[in-house]
Amino acid sequence: MSDQILSLIYTFSTKFNDPSTKLPFSKENNNISAIVKDGNANIFLEVNNDNVSLYKDTLKKLKSSIQQIPGVLSVNIALTSNKASKKQEKKFKIDAKNIIAIASGKGGVGKSTFAVNISVGLKSLGFKVGLLDADIYGPSVPRMMGVSKKPEMNENKKLVPLVSHGVKCMSIGFIIDNEAPTIWRGPMVMKALEQMFNGVEWGELDFLIIDLPPGTGDAQLTLAQSSKLSGSIIISTPQDVALTDAKKGINMFKKVNVPILGMVENMSYFTCDKCNEKHYIFSTNGVKKEADKLKIRFLGEIPIDKTLRKQSDEGTPYIVHNPNEDIPKMFISFAKKINEITAD
Numbered sequence: 001m002s003d004q005i006l007s008l009i010y011t012f013s014t015k016f017n018d019p020s021t022k023l024p025f026s027k028e029n030n031n032i033s034a035i036v037k038d039g040n041a042n043i044f045l046e047v048n049n050d051n052v053s054l055y056k057d058t059l060k061k062l063k064s065s066i067q068q069i070p071g072v073l074s075v076n077i078a079l080t081s082n083k084a085s086k087k088q089e090k091k092f093k094i095d096a097k098n099i100i101a102i103a104s105g106k107g108g109v110g111k112s113t114f115a116v117n118i119s120v121g122l123k124s125l126g127f128k129v130g131l132l133d134a135d136i137y138g139p140s141v142p143r144m145m146g147v148s149k150k151p152e153m154n155e156n157k158k159l160v161p162l163v164s165h166g167v168k169c170m171s172i173g174f175i176i177d178n179e180a181p182t183i184w185r186g187p188m189v190m191k192a193l194e195q196m197f198n199g200v201e202w203g204e205l206d207f208l209i210i211d212l213p214p215g216t217g218d219a220q221l222t223l224a225q226s227s228k229l230s231g232s233i234i235i236s237t238p239q240d241v242a243l244t245d246a247k248k249g250i251n252m253f254k255k256v257n258v259p260i261l262g263m264v265e266n267m268s269y270f271t272c273d274k275c276n277e278k279h280y281i282f283s284t285n286g287v288k289k290e291a292d293k294l295k296i297r298f299l300g301e302i303p304i305d306k307t308l309r310k311q312s313d314e315g316t317p318y319i320v321h322n323p324n325e326d327i328p329k330m331f332i333s334f335a336k337k338i339n340e341i342t343a344d
């Protein structure tokens with residue numbers, strides 16, 4: 001009987017998200033454990049104790065949900081402090097209300113395209129936005145945002161970001177020599193990332209969007225451990241191989257307690273110029289299905305679009321080029337969703 005109750009407790013708990021990390025309370029997320037004895041359920045939630053007041057409502061609802069389980073006589077929920085809150089103060093300092101990492105398991109899936117267009121989208125909603133290109137293997141923000149100048153140093157010996165389409169931009173490509181062999185880049189990334197936070201005059205920002213290098217390497221871990229990341233957004237194409245890589249990235253963020261704000265499917269379909277029909281070239285709803293399985297928010301899909309590619313590669317993001325067309329409107333809606341999620 002106790003085992004049955006225990007299993008139901010774990011099933012019910014996944015319906016509730018930790019209000020601080022936004023992760024569901026589940027065994028996989030290591031943020032809940034429970035003991036049941038003689039119908040008395042003792043639940044332990046690992047939470048961020050900097051924000052205990054945030055949990056009041058969730059605790060009440062979780063408790064009343066567990067009380068419904070047949071055989072449960074009493075429910076006691078205790079909060080324990082999680083590792084994130086025990087961590088020392090973050091080393092990377094920046095005056096940004098939200099820091100969001102855009103990540104993907106592999107390259108070429110549209111991570112930079114998304115980062116650039118939502119940065120301009122958030123700016124168009126009236127926010128102060130910074131865009132940090134941390135993709136050491138292929139920094140593309142300068143090209144996509146049309147900035148080519150090297151940033152200058154101010155009197156405080158800090159680099160001044162280059163402003164393009166109203167967004168403050170800084171790229172690791174300005175710090176790490178483009179010609180440097182790839183093998184040197186990994187070890188350079190931690191130092192370079194620190195410089196891109198502490199050595200840049202970002203000023204006050206509502207959003208700092210970070211275009212991460214693909215994969216699950218040093219940059220992700222450094223950022224997760226050294227900066228106050230609000231969360232990450234995972235970009236994937238519908239193919240299986242990209243999804244497998246994306247899942248590895250998701251697991252890495254979970255391990256270091258970085259909330260996953262959502263998944264986006266890029267290159268979902270192609271609308272034919274002639275017949276105006278949507279062609280799902282790879283598969284249908286691949287990323288959405290995976291997001292549902294992993295209990296991660298699905299933020300939406302982006303089709304394959306010639307103008308999106310052309311505008312990105314020419315340095316004028318599509319969203320700037322013509323904000324009233326369908327694709328730019330999609331990015332505005334992504335930007336609105338991101339603002340809503342982070343305001344929760």
Ligand code: ADP
Pocket residue numbers: 104106107108109110111112113114140266267302303304305306308309310312313
């Ligand atoms: P990543 O940052 O994941 O390496 P990019 O954003 O640099 O990927 O995109 C790779 C290439 O694909 C770029 O040339 C970009 O313009 C193009 N691209 C990305 N998304 C789309 C899309 N939805 N439709 C058409 N081209 C796209």
